[in-house]
Amino acid sequence: MTDLHTLQAEAGGTFDPDTGRVLSYGCDEEAIAAAMNGVALTDRSHWGLLRVTGDDRLEFLHNQSTNDIRQLQPGTSCETVFVTSTARTIDLATVYATEDALLLLVSPSGCQTLPAWLDRYLFPADRVEIDDVSAHFAVFDAVGPGSRILLGRLMQESLNADADRPDAPQSVALPAATHRLLTLKSGTTVRISPGCGLELPGFTAIVPRESAWTFWECCIAVGARPLGDRAWERLRVTQGRPMPGSELTDDYNPLEAGLLRAISFDKGCYIGQETIARLKTYDGVxxxxxxxxxxxxxxxxxxxxxxxxxxxxxxxxxxxxxxxxxxxxxxxxxxxxxxxxxxxxxxxxxxxxxxxxxxxxxxx
CATH class of the missing domain: 2.40.30.110 (Aminomethyltransferase beta-barrel domains)
Structure with missing residues (x-):
């Protein structure tokens, strides 16, 4: 990540001395404007990435969170909420199904809390392994309506095509709740998923850490505006995305937090299900x-x-x-x-x- 941080510093990045994250690139208003009207690129590598493997992985996560994980097929994704037995919120996660694993993109605190919490519900007979792979990947979000054009440029890269090739995609929108791998001309393999963690157009890219600087350089070169933590936090609050430690705590449940998008009411039993069902049935929010x-x-x-x-x-x-x-x-x-x-x-x-x-x- 040293090369990535060098590029971010050259772009005017100011780093938090404690976390090493980019607080700002000195132009927050312009970056927010790009996220609303063009395309901005933000580094979410401080978020957690968990990898769940084993034959029982779908059933296990299905029983530990609010959404219907069983229905996921390779190449699809969904959001889900991890809650306590009394339906108090722990974290909002995005689950990506691959051929042999489930990848969970969790909040910055989630990679510290969730593995231990999930381990409490693993039985010796369960064919499930949970690994924190955060140190091996970088995560980026492209935010804004121009993200479709940016993805089109990346698709051109993956096709080894130039911008003048008539059949090269100029603007791309992936189907909702999907993800796919792209291999760029540099050899970098990137997992791309629609959605940027906010209710704005965009996509999320999961990139091997050794290639993070290459991906960042490619996106900035074709017009993405860098967006730091302060600007992302402002977008988060303006959009209303709840976060652990603020809106997602032991004081609140996911129905109060407005996370209906990540809850299935037809999936049957899971941790916290009885409380959530009762709140819905008796209008108890x-x-x-x-x-x-x-x-x-x-x-x-x-x-x-x-x-x-x-x-x-x-x-x-x-x-x-x-x-x-x-x-x-x-x-x-x-x-x-x-x-x-x-x-x-x-x-x-x-x-x-x-x-x-x-x-x-x-x-x-």
Missing amino acids: KQKLWGVQLAAPIAPGTPILQDGKKVGIATSVVPTADGAIALAYVRTKLAAAGMQLTFGGANSDAATGELVSVPFLAFL
């Missing part, structure tokens, strides 16, 4: 995650008060040119788009925010 438009930033953890009573809490906050955007859990019966709520009480430090729907979330 008492709070929901919302976006909040604020005039100024507030601190995560700031309570929402109504008539002196706590009715919600802010979980993530990012500054914007117009103030700030937050994610907050709010009592279901009190919340509606456009509603004005007070954060922090009735004193002079209180802030008013307007509830807004965010595209990543879906509820019952």
Whole structure:
């Protein structure tokens, strides 16, 4: 990854001294504009990648998470949520099925917590092995409508074609919930999947670490704008993607977190299934995650008060040119788009925010 970090530094990257991740390339507004109107490239190599092998791998993960893993065929993918026995959220993961394994793209904390948690449910007779392969791969997201053109350029590379070849693809959109391998002219083999972890056009690329710099250089050379952690976090909050440690904790379940996209209600028994089924059957979702438009930033953890009573809490906050955007859990019966709520009480430090729907979330 040293060569990749050299390229990122040359592009103006400022690194976090503790994590080594690129905080910013010095042009966050331009990078966000590229993600919304062109194409931006972000490095998600600090996320975890687990490899699950063995004849029982589909059945095992099917029984440990919320989505229908059994139906996955090689070349397909889905999102799924790992929850506790009481349906409290642990992590949101993307599962990629290959011929001989399941690859799980998990949050940065997931590679530390999930293997040990899953191991608790492995029996000696289970033909399942779980390996953390994060150190062997880099992960990149291309974000924005221009990602189709970028993927077309990569396809040209894989065809050993130049831009003038009439039958070379100029713009490519992969079918949803699929993934495929591309081998570029450099010899780099890349796993490409539609979706960029946000509710925006894009794709995810899983690349061997020794080839990470080659892939990055190729994407930047054909017009992708580098996007750092701060800009990605702003996109995440604006889009409404929940994350462990903020929105996905022991305090919340996946229905409250708006993760309907990753839940199957027809799959039968799994860890936490009884609680989730009961919440659905009896309309038991008492709070929901919302976006909040604020005039100024507030601190995560700031309570929402109504008539002196706590009715919600802010979980993530990012500054914007117009103030700030937050994610907050709010009592279901009190919340509606456009509603004005007070954060922090009735004193002079209180802030008013307007509830807004965010595209990543879906509820019952």
